[in-house]
Amino acid sequence: MNIMHVYVASAVGIALVLSIIICNASILKNEKADYNMLRYMLIIVAIACFFDVVIFVSDGKPGATFRIANLLGNTITFLATISICLLWNSFIIFHLYGETAKTKRKVKLLSIPAIIMSSITLINLFIPLVFTIGDDNIYRRTPLAYVFSFISICYILYSAYIHITFRHKKYVNFFPVGVFLFPVLTGYLAQTLFYGLTTGWVSVAVGLCNTFMSIQKENAYIDRLTGLLNRAYLFSSKLYTSMHGGIMLDINQFKYINDTCGHNAGDHALIEVAAILYESIEDHDYAIRYAGDEFIIFTENKGIECLLQLKEKIITELSKINSLPNRDYNLSLSFGLGEYDPELESFDEFIHKLDTNMYIDKKAYYSTHQELSRRKTRN
Known part of the structure; x- marks a missing residue:
């Protein structure tokens, strides 16, 4: 594994997040629920990119400090992955159907698997359920980690289902959900299958960049007052x-x-x-x-x-x-x-x-x- 690749990927991810924030300041000032989800996602991606570097720098290095950094870094990135999946689904639901009592109930229901996964990840700090940090300070996944990956992919695919089944499909023609999903799925599948690749978080940053470009196009074509x-x-x-x-x-x-x-x-x-x-x-x-x-x-x-x-x-x-x-x-x-x-x-x-x-x-x-x-x- 070339640590320089990790530096470059994480730097590109953080740079993309900063570019999105700078170029979409007016969108990010909006207090609507869907845009709140995007704000949280940007923050999480930046944090995860930073801890990706911490993980790969610490992995395999002797000493208690590196062991704590390795354990903490992997815990944070697991939590970040779960959060991104839930926030993306929440964004799609609120963006298409609005912030109603019904959509809020739906988001709460969708939160249940994420809460369970997050709880298990936090327990993993004391009992190795999802991943282990061995005596050699090397990170290793447990079988449950692949279950987590499967659930995460299900979250992402469910967001596509919500988008596809939206009644008035013509109103999302200029907001194709694939602009986010394709780079994210590609990056995370590569990282899941081939440990050592750090394509996951930079792919989320690319997906968010595409999402904001689609929102800009959507805002140009939809009347803000009436939604028509x-x-x-x-x-x-x-x-x-x-x-x-x-x-x-x-x-x-x-x-x-x-x-x-x-x-x-x-x-x-x-x-x-x-x-x-x-x-x-x-x-x-x-x-x-x-x-x-x-x-x-x-x-x-x-x-x-x-x-x-x-x-x-x-x-x-x-x-x-x-x-x-x-x-x-x-x-x-x-x-x-x-x-x-x-x-x-x-x-x-x-x-x-x-x-x-x-x-x-x-x-x-x-x-x-x-x-x-x-x-x-x-x-």
């Missing part, structure tokens, strides 16, 4: 090329909500509409926050009947929201429906058609609610 895809994603992906119809919507009396109930209420109204669209669309549909209080749904379904059915579904969800108690305002939407055939019209012409149809619907709404109209043109 944004206009930049619409034109970057050109998803409309495979669509056959669309609905443009905007909120009636939106300025009234802002002026009367406050801008926080206006933001909440936008979030509510986004939630309605999110619940109404199918897997092959796309909901976009187009501009301000305007939204567009694109669907692969052909025919005006499919669009009308989707509209009714949205209206039903809207009624459920409005029926909730203690509301300061009722939501109302104007709709512009239209079929799309790229061979007969350009995308701009299609958008103009939706906008025109929506304005006709809005005009009809205010003709029956004249007391709400601020002006004779659109809201």
Whole structure:
């Protein structure tokens, strides 16, 4: 074993962690649960890279000091491995499904194997269950260590399962879970099978670097307020090329909500509409926050009947929201429906058609609610 390889691998791992922290300062300031998981992972990787050096420097050297360093270093890296696996799963769950009571319960359940493994690792300081440090001060794994490796791999693969089974897969197209898993699995399998290689922690650092790049891309394409895809994603992906119809919507009396109930209420109204669209669309549909209080749904379904059915579904969800108690305002939407055939019209012409149809619907709404109209043109 060339100790210089250990120095280089650990130095690269720590350098990657520092680069991530410097280049992603704004992301790391976010107090959301998923970003908290990433912060903890970065700290753990840096610590583990340092103790990787301690382990390989101490291994086989005579003396009580080196023996304590060897025992402590391996204990910390075992605990770090367990923690990384749990934190990564927690990150995926919170990132995709949000910080809800249900996701918190799921994370607690996932913590049980990690807590058991951590407890056994700490007991190993006194009773050699996972690894031994012999009289020659050489580290050796026990069979239980391979069980730990298997459980760790199961943790990692389960995170892939969570990602794959996420209902709205299109919202994670620019966050492929493999950007983290591939380097991590490759590095840890190599280190598990061939003692002396130190590819494990630097591979986690590479995976985290890839993760942060994917988050940057995700942040560029997802509207921060509503969580829907944004206009930049619409034109970057050109998803409309495979669509056959669309609905443009905007909120009636939106300025009234802002002026009367406050801008926080206006933001909440936008979030509510986004939630309605999110619940109404199918897997092959796309909901976009187009501009301000305007939204567009694109669907692969052909025919005006499919669009009308989707509209009714949205209206039903809207009624459920409005029926909730203690509301300061009722939501109302104007709709512009239209079929799309790229061979007969350009995308701009299609958008103009939706906008025109929506304005006709809005005009009809205010003709029956004249007391709400601020002006004779659109809201």
